[in-house]
Amino acid sequence: MNNKQIIFKKRPSGVPDAETWQLENNPIPELQEGEILVQQHYISLDPAMRGWMNDTKSYIPPVAIDDVMRAGSIGKVIKNNGNPKFEIGDCVTSWGGVQQFAITNGDGWYKVDTRLAPMPMYIGTLGMPGMTAYFGITEVGKITEGDIVLVSGAAGAVGSVVGQIAKIKGCTVIGIAGGKDKCDYLINELGFDDAIDYKSENIYTALKKKCPKGVDVFFDNVGGLILDAALSKLRMHARVVICGAISQYNNKSKVDGPSNYLSLLVTRSTMQGMVVMDYTKKFGEAAKQMGIWMKEGKLKSKEDIYEGIENFHETYNRLFSGDKNGKLVLKVIEE
């Protein structure tokens, strides 16, 4: 039994290319005392992966050259060499990386119950993206009933949950997404009040029309022009949540800074960055609340699942092209 692994070989400049990763098929070493072997079923694909490849100071060390590419993952324990915390058959999730099997002493891995939700959901709405959305919009965005909330990357794993939580909390929600299908999905399936298709609409014109009163909270996953336009629409004492900047991650030169940042002064607003790891202690509480909303039909989760670890690079590219429909997941188990 071998382990197909995506090995990080060369730091990309701009968009990753054929030299960035290498698919290897390596034997699985023997388990040391206290270790478990996890057969991974699904890998989470997230825009943050691009940042992890840069050799710069960030909220997490960069992936080392010749290491397995970092990724969130979920799978099942298939061997246990004396680890008392796990049993064969347990469904477990953590940072297993882009590989079919992970060996671990169990630190940072936790069990989930697949009777309550399917595996892919535990790396999406009930995993890091969902937690990011939950704490970002409630604790950083500090939404209250009646707020006008604008979210970019609104059809993505984080944005779609941000918008739905804001709706549950009694806000007016406008989403920005790429393409008519995604915008229709936001309005018709997720209950957003309106949506802006940045691929076919001028963002300034659209904001003027769809957010005529301005916005109290802007939750940004995108950066660049969209952040700049949103800043021009802030109401007094608005909150801008900086969660990501997918439009800028592949820049070869410097990031485009928001020219309209002085709007923060005019409107006495706050722009704040967030990293989901800061809220780890409260994940349980959030997951419980989100589970209740799901059962009540108020919170919907959508995964877009591709298959085959060989297709990692191609699937990864969909994060940035936007050619996906919901949380991007790669199935790596071979059946």
Next chain:
Amino acid sequence: MNNKQIIFKKRPSGVPDAETWQLENNPIPELQEGEILVQQHYISLDPAMRGWMNDTKSYIPPVAIDDVMRAGSIGKVIKNNGNPKFEIGDCVTSWGGVQQFAITNGDGWYKVDTRLAPMPMYIGTLGMPGMTAYFGITEVGKITEGDIVLVSGAAGAVGSVVGQIAKIKGCTVIGIAGGKDKCDYLINELGFDDAIDYKSENIYTALKKKCPKGVDVFFDNVGGLILDAALSKLRMHARVVICGAISQYNNKSKVDGPSNYLSLLVTRSTMQGMVVMDYTKKFGEAAKQMGIWMKEGKLKSKEDIYEGIENFHETYNRLFSGDKNGKLVLKVIEE
């Protein structure tokens, strides 16, 4: 007795020129019932004046064409047509504009005691710039003992007070200013821990050397390259106070946005805008505290006073060239 007034004639694009203002010498109208006549002694010159000339949405309406140029001022009541709140000889301050005499019903004017401090100080350290510094660094910057505080425009009316208050509160303070004389002044006269001369030093190199541990609070009056460099030095949970952006006010095209804004995410930091008018109710309390610090020799105030309303434009230019030494004030009374 005539009233020399600086009338705003044409909105400037970029730097104000000979067409922007016109000096007029107009007769003083009769006072209406309840009005007072204030002979103005000093006019406050502030970078914010540049923003007030733009016909854009801001925290205050733009100055109207053919109106007296807006400015903070201080003077004495020399006539009173039945206003019970004031007496002849009262020293009063408000937004009197760039003119020698102001007629008002007294709304927004308040009395100050020139036995406690000289007139120019009431439009500087004990006026708007001082209040901006006080509330900006305490309430928005939320300084606590031991913080490392970086302030731009550090030799200016706001920045010099920001740094001194931070020192009083037990912080380490580094100032950014233009020229060796100003930097020496910050360290030797105001007690700053260190200073960076942005005119002769590379800002990134200097920050690396003088803020090796990074900064907890950056108080920004300048924007542009300096803001960008400061963002690269944020510590975890840092606060960036956006007070102004003097480097950008004369831009003919768009403002340079801070390319390093994603540092907010990495460090979970907050960037917040402020406008001093929001703290009006607490001005009295702040002025009292600052008066005590002054008496104790902990807070120093320096005014750079020019003379003659005819020299308004030339004096105004010093705000942006930096060719001044302390709070810029124009004496408009003719003796």
